[in-house]
Every structure is written in C-alpha cells, then in structure tokens.
Amino acid sequence: MTIGLPALELVGAAIGEGAGDSGCKYGAQALREFGVLRALHDAGAAIEDGATVVSDPLGADERLGVVEDFSPRLAAAVEGVIARGRFPLVIGGDHSCAVGTWSGVAQAIRPQGALGLVWIDAHLDAHTPETSETQAPHGMPLAALMGHGRPGLTDVYGWRGKLRPEHLVIIGARSYEAGERALLERLGVRVMYMTEVQERGFAACFQEARARVRQGTAGWGISFDVDALDPADAPGTGTPVAAGIRLDEALRVLESCIADPQLKAFELAEYNPLRDLRGRTARAVTALLTSALAVQTAMAA
Numbered sequence: 001m002t003i004g005l006p007a008l009e010l011v012g013a014a015i016g017e018g019a020g021d022s023g024c025k026y027g028a029q030a031l032r033e034f035g036v037l038r039a040l041h042d043a044g045a046a047i048e049d050g051a052t053v054v055s056d057p058l059g060a061d062e063r064l065g066v067v068e069d070f071s072p073r074l075a076a077a078v079e080g081v082i083a084r085g086r087f088p089l090v091i092g093g094d095h096s097c098a099v100g101t102w103s104g105v106a107q108a109i110r111p112q113g114a115l116g117l118v119w120i121d122a123h124l125d126a127h128t129p130e131t132s133e134t135q136a137p138h139g140m141p142l143a144a145l146m147g148h149g150r151p152g153l154t155d156v157y158g159w160r161g162k163l164r165p166e167h168l169v170i171i172g173a174r175s176y177e178a179g180e181r182a183l184l185e186r187l188g189v190r191v192m193y194m195t196e197v198q199e200r201g202f203a204a205c206f207q208e209a210r211a212r213v214r215q216g217t218a219g220w221g222i223s224f225d226v227d228a229l230d231p232a233d234a235p236g237t238g239t240p241v242a243a244g245i246r247l248d249e250a251l252r253v254l255e256s257c258i259a260d261p262q263l264k265a266f267e268l269a270e271y272n273p274l275r276d277l278r279g280r281t282a283r284a285v286t287a288l289l290t291s292a293l294a295v296q297t298a299m300a301a
C-alpha cells in the first residue's frame with residue numbers, strides 16, 4: 001500500500017438491460033472471478049470488495065424503466081463509498097450505469113463544488129429518447145447527466161444538471177448519430193473525436209482533457225468504456241467499433257491517475273464476458289485498472 005493514496009472499494013453495477021446485448025450485466029462478476037481485486041492488491045493498491053447493485057428487469061415494463069429503478073440505488077452505493085472516505089471503482093454493467101455512478105459522485109461532492117468528467121468511449125452516449133434510433137439507454141447517460149432526457153434519469157436526488165457541459169470532455173468517439181452530436185454541439189461540449197486522437201496521440205488529448213475538467217470543479221472522474229479500445233485488444237464488448245485507442249498507449253497514459261487527489265472515482269463500463277475471447281479483454285481491462293489505480297512503489301530490499 002502506498003501512503004497517502006485513498007483506499008479503493010469496488011462497486012459492481014450489474015445491469016445489462018441498457019444495451020442491446022445484455023451480457024455486460026455479468027461484467028463485474030466475471031472480472032472478480034478473473035482476479036481483478038488480487039491484481040490491484042498485488043500492484044500495491046489498498047482495495048476491498050464492496051456492494052453489487054443489481055438491476056431488476058422484472059420490476060419495469062421497459063428498458064428505461066429498469067435504468068430508472070437502478071440509477072438511484074447505484075448512486076446511493078457510490079455516495080456511501082465516498083462518505084466512508086474511500087474511492088469508488090465502479091465496474092459495469094452497460095454504460096447506462098454512468099447515470100447512477102456520477103449522480104452519486106456529484107451528490108457527494110456537491111457541498112464543495114461541481115463535478116468534472118473525462119469520458120473515454122467510441123460513442124457519444126448523448127441521446128435523449130427523442131433522438132435515439134435504438135432507444136437503448138446505454139446511448140443516453142451523458143445527456144441525462146447534463147439534464148436532458150427522462151426525469152427518472154435526470155432528476156436522481158431531486159436535482160438536475162449533475163454535470164455541466166463545460167466540465168465534460170469526451171475522448172475517442174467514432175460512432176454516433178446526428179441527434180446526439182447536435183445536442184453536444186449546442187451545449188458546447190468538447191469532443192475529441194478519434195481522428196483527433198490519431199493526430200495528436202491519446203496522451204496529449206488526455207492531458208488537455210484532464211486540465212479542462214479540473215478547472216472550476218471540486219473533483220473529477222474517469223468513465224472508461226471498454227469499446228474505446230481497439231477491438232483487436234479488447235473484443236469483449238457489445239458494440240465494438242474498429243480503429244480505437246490501443247491498449248499499450250492507454251496503459252501508459254492512464255498510469256497512476258489515482259495519485260491526483262482531485263480524482264474522485266473511476267468507472268469501467270461495457271465489459272461483456274460473453275463476447276470475450278480467451279480472456280483477452282479481461283486481461284486488458286485488469287491491466288488498465290492496475291495501471292490507473294495502483295502506484296508502483298520501489299520497494300527497498
């Protein structure tokens with residue numbers, strides 16, 4: 001354990017109804033079985049296993065209803081981790097879990113100020129039910145967090161606008177529809193499309209994004225969608241898109257993120273064990289979490 005770093009607590013977000021392929025409901029459980037806790041521990045992180053929040057598909061008559069029931073429960077779990085002085089590592093789950101995760105973090109830091117967020121994803125996830133062609137809730141969390149969409153998602157804790165557009169940066173987008181892009185442009189959100197990541201490199205993009213989301217906020221977070229990565233490195237995800245961020249670059253760039261005391265939470269979404277090939281994605285994701293959330297200390301002999 002490294003002195004001065006927060007203790008991590010894993011929160012499982014077992015929801016898959018937000019996606020067309022619901023296999024990522026089992027993502028957190030599969031990664032636990034794969035040994036993600038041990039890997040983080042062995043790399044020097046203080047980490048404990050925490051709650052798993054499970055969606056209830058029988059409790060609603062449509063998918064958005066499932067997410068509306070799930071989001072406040074996940075938010076409460078995440079808020080509780082922060083209240084205990086710990087750092088939430090939320091493992092999804094489809095990306096609709098972001099509504100719960102970041103509502104909980106926003107609520108926890110609200111007395112101190114606003115939330116910043118770096119969203120690393122092949123998609124924009126900024127639809128409202130009016131613009132979405134698929135009606136899939138995992139394509140909607142960013143709109144909801146900024147106050148657009150169904151009240152059941154926007155009004156967790158009874159207030160709206162958990163995330164202000166100027167405190168969000170999206171990195172790696174390469175698959176999206178016109179309606180969500182129009183909303184983001186109207187709101188003035190900074191989007192670093194994959195073409196920009198290819199030109200400038202992920203490192204330069206991430207550094208700029210981090211500086212931006214730390215500005216005028218009380219804390220910031222990272223939401224990492226597995227599909228941001230190139231499918232060659234991480235095939236185990238429900239909506240893969242070619243030509244993504246390469247794993248070796250992501251490992252380098254996210255290294256030791258946890259050392260920033262302003263970082264308040266980390267979310268990993270869209271790992272789908274049913275689509276993984278011989279554990280390649282489980283290994284990639286475990287390496288990513290280890291790089292970001294454990295700080296290797298040079299041990300004296």
Ligand SMILES: NC(=[NH2+])NCCC[C@H](N)C(=O)O
Pocket residue numbers: 094095096123124125127132133134135136138139140175176177225227239270
């Ligand atoms: N988090 C994700 N994987 N989102 C995929 C969204 C795909 C598409 N834009 C949709 O809204 O249906």
